[in-house]
Amino acid sequence: MPAKPVVKRLPARKGLFAGFKGNVDAITIGLKYLVDPKRFTLIYPNEYIKLDPGYRGFIVLDPKKCIHCSSCARICPAAAMRMIKRMEEDPKTGKPKMKLWPVINYQRCIFCGYCVDVCPTEALYTVPYHDIVYENMAEMDWSLETFVKPPEHPTAKEGIPVKYIVDEEKGLVKVRAEEVEEK
Amino acid sequence: MSVWVYGEQKSELGLEGTITRKLEEDLYEVFIGPQHPGSGHMRIIIRIDGDIIVEADPDMGYVHRTMEKLSEGREWIKNVPLFERMAIHDACNVTVSYVMALERILGIEPPPRAKYLRTLLCEINRIAAHLYGFGIFGVFIGHSTMYMWSFADREVMVELAEKLTGARLTHSYPIPGGARRDMPQDFPQAARKAVRYFRRRLDEYRKIFLDNPVTRKRLEGVGIIPKKIAAELGVVGPVARASGIKYDARLAEPYDAYDEVEFEVPVYEEGDALARAWVKFEEIKQSLRIIEQAVDWLEKHPREAPIHERFWAKAPPLWKKVFEAEGRVKLLPLMANLKLPPGRAMARSETARGEIVYYVESDGKTTPYRVRIVSPSARNAIVFKYIAPGYKVMDLPTIYGSIDYFPPEADR
Ligand code: SF4
Ligand code: SF4
Numbered sequence: 001m002p003a004k005p006v007v008k009r010l011p012a013r014k015g016l017f018a019g020f021k022g023n024v025d026a027i028t029i030g031l032k033y034l035v036d037p038k039r040f041t042l043i044y045p046n047e048y049i050k051l052d053p054g055y056r057g058f059i060v061l062d063p064k065k066c067i068h069c070s071s072c073a074r075i076c077p078a079a080a081m082r083m084i085k086r087m088e089e090d091p092k093t094g095k096p097k098m099k100l101w102p103v104i105n106y107q108r109c110i111f112c113g114y115c116v117d118v119c120p121t122e123a124l125y126t127v128p129y130h131d132i133v134y135e136n137m138a139e140m141d142w143s144l145e146t147f148v149k150p151p152e153h154p155t156a157k158e159g160i161p162v163k164y165i166v167d168e169e170k171g172l173v174k175v176r177a178e179e180v181e182e183k
Numbered sequence: 184m185s186v187w188v189y190g191e192q193k194s195e196l197g198l199e200g201t202i203t204r205k206l207e208e209d210l211y212e213v214f215i216g217p218q219h220p221g222s223g224h225m226r227i228i229i230r231i232d233g234d235i236i237v238e239a240d241p242d243m244g245y246v247h248r249t250m251e252k253l254s255e256g257r258e259w260i261k262n263v264p265l266f267e268r269m270a271i272h273d274a275c276n277v278t279v280s281y282v283m284a285l286e287r288i289l290g291i292e293p294p295p296r297a298k299y300l301r302t303l304l305c306e307i308n309r310i311a312a313h314l315y316g317f318g319i320f321g322v323f324i325g326h327s328t329m330y331m332w333s334f335a336d337r338e339v340m341v342e343l344a345e346k347l348t349g350a351r352l353t354h355s356y357p358i359p360g361g362a363r364r365d366m367p368q369d370f371p372q373a374a375r376k377a378v379r380y381f382r383r384r385l386d387e388y389r390k391i392f393l394d395n396p397v398t399r400k401r402l403e404g405v406g407i408i409p410k411k412i413a414a415e416l417g418v419v420g421p422v423a424r425a426s427g428i429k430y431d432a433r434l435a436e437p438y439d440a441y442d443e444v445e446f447e448v449p450v451y452e453e454g455d456a457l458a459r460a461w462v463k464f465e466e467i468k469q470s471l472r473i474i475e476q477a478v479d480w481l482e483k484h485p486r487e488a489p490i491h492e493r494f495w496a497k498a499p500p501l502w503k504k505v506f507e508a509e510g511r512v513k514l515l516p517l518m519a520n521l522k523l524p525p526g527r528a529m530a531r532s533e534t535a536r537g538e539i540v541y542y543v544e545s546d547g548k549t550t551p552y553r554v555r556i557v558s559p560s561a562r563n564a565i566v567f568k569y570i571a572p573g574y575k576v577m578d579l580p581t582i583y584g585s586i587d588y589f590p591p592e593a594d595r
Contacts, residue, residue: 004447
């Protein structure tokens with residue numbers, strides 16, 4: 001069944017007390033939320049959101065899985081991922097051999113997740129956090145050594161993990177992460 | 184006497200408004216913007232006679248990013264995140280038609296599951312964008328409660344979008360042949376809760392904003408666009424529908440799952456700012472209906488990879504394993520250098536602000552030969568020039584807010 005256009009009319013505002021009723025309605029609603037406010041402010045960094053595992057956060061490389069295929073660098077729309085050359089010892093022959101490794105530049109990354117989805121061996125994975133602060137731009141251009149381990153997540157050390165869940169009555173509510181996970 | 188609009192009398196154009204006379208010497212020129220007069224960067228140069236706008240000149244282009252040209256240097260799929268940046272809070276709606284154009288050139292049709300998933304995200308985006316519009320509109324006319332409320336409630340939709348795609352805003356969700364993720368297991372429950380919440384909440388919106396006599400006084404009879412003029416100016420989206428034009432891209436050329444779901448396209452005939460607000464308000468209700476239907480459909484049907492056979496049939500076992508475990512559709516490495524056959528295609532979709540049209544031409548390479556975008560805000564900006572004259576200066580925010588003009592999308 002496709003859509004159908006429906007012509008509607010604006011609600012009429014007639015009668016002596018129409019304006020009065022409208023004002024009373026508006027003020028009543030306003031007062032209701034003055035008495036019982038619906039707040040879900042995150043007290044960051046005392047609290048932080050524990051994001052779902054599917055969240056597209058920072059990307060990390062698992063060097064054991066990488067097959068040096070460059071697919072991630074080719075699909076990157078922001079040119080954040082690039083391949084670097086490394087001389088490495090071949091485990092079989094013991095001779096030095098040139099290898100390509102991906103590195104990521106977080107100055108450019110837009111977190112589209114294409115690289116994670118395209119990697120043929122799932123060598124790239126995302127961590128569910130993104131609130132990492134850098135002191136300067138250069139630090140955001142990761143080296144291979146930084147890229148192979150998950151970045152430190154300082155807020156997780158101090159803050160309380162919370163989650164936002166959709167609620168029928170209040171829209172969003174903030175709850176302790178443990179409470180959600182228990183369910 | 185009547186208002187002069189670039190040498191023509193406004194009454195001759197059939198437009199209504201406050202009557203004023205032309206006073207060359209006593210006109211003041213006021214520059215509104217470009218330091219963020221509203222939801223973005225643009226300037227409106229108005230000439231006023233006392234308190235009445237005599238001439239208005241929208242000066243656009245402050246956030247022009249040469250998007251059409253940039254796209255020519257990027258592989259097909261890389262343009263999805265690029266075009267998304269026209270309206271990041273309406274990401275799926277603005278990119279789905281680009282992806283559809285690519286699918287037309289490739290001669291493939293996404294599977295039904297992908298269509299429903301895209302439709303689902305499109306409607307989530309539409310509600311979020313309308314709430315964003317309401318928030319900006321509210322703060323324009325000094326109703327900061329509306330701003331706070333709709334930005335807080337928008338968060339519900341953003342949360343749903345994050346559950347579905349893994350990103351709050353720029354989802355990069357549609358790809359040629361399908362969609363990038365299936366919904367997680369806990370999504371239907373959350374979506375239904377959100378729908379029920381909004382149904383109740385919208386009634387409160389009506390009471391505090393739309394039916395509030397203070398707001399109504401400021402919106403009613405302001406920025407009237409008669410039906411004939413709306414057609415001549417070529418406005419689209421809620422602006423056109425508030426003037427009695429029964430036009431919606433989802434109606435004219437149903438795409439994705441829109442020919443299977445049941446919904447109404449609300450049309451009002453008054454053509455003023457109030458009618459435009461009501462169109463958006465009613466559209467949110469319809470979007471909620473579509474979300475419900477899409478979630479029901481997705482739950483009933485087996486979980487299959489929402490992508491065309493061409494990109495899935497030959498996929499290695501790992502692809503299927505990841506999809507079963509996480510619902511994530513992995514891309515084949517060929518996606519990066521996808522070659523489209525020579526050809527041209529057009530596609531349109533209905534974004535929150537109106538119809539967006541893509542014309543895509545391929546000459547058989549891995550990058551587009553030409554992509555032409557006609558975005559809804561670019562078409563609606565003309566309203567400032569022809570409709571604003573005749574109203575008071577304080578009505579300009581009302582007109583701006585009611586057409587929900589969004590510079591980054593208009594300038595591209
Ligand atoms: S997430 Fe996107 S932008 Fe970032 S490195 Fe991966 S492909 Fe590039
Ligand atoms: S796509 Fe995966 S396997 Fe290939 S180079 Fe990148 S990380 Fe390594």
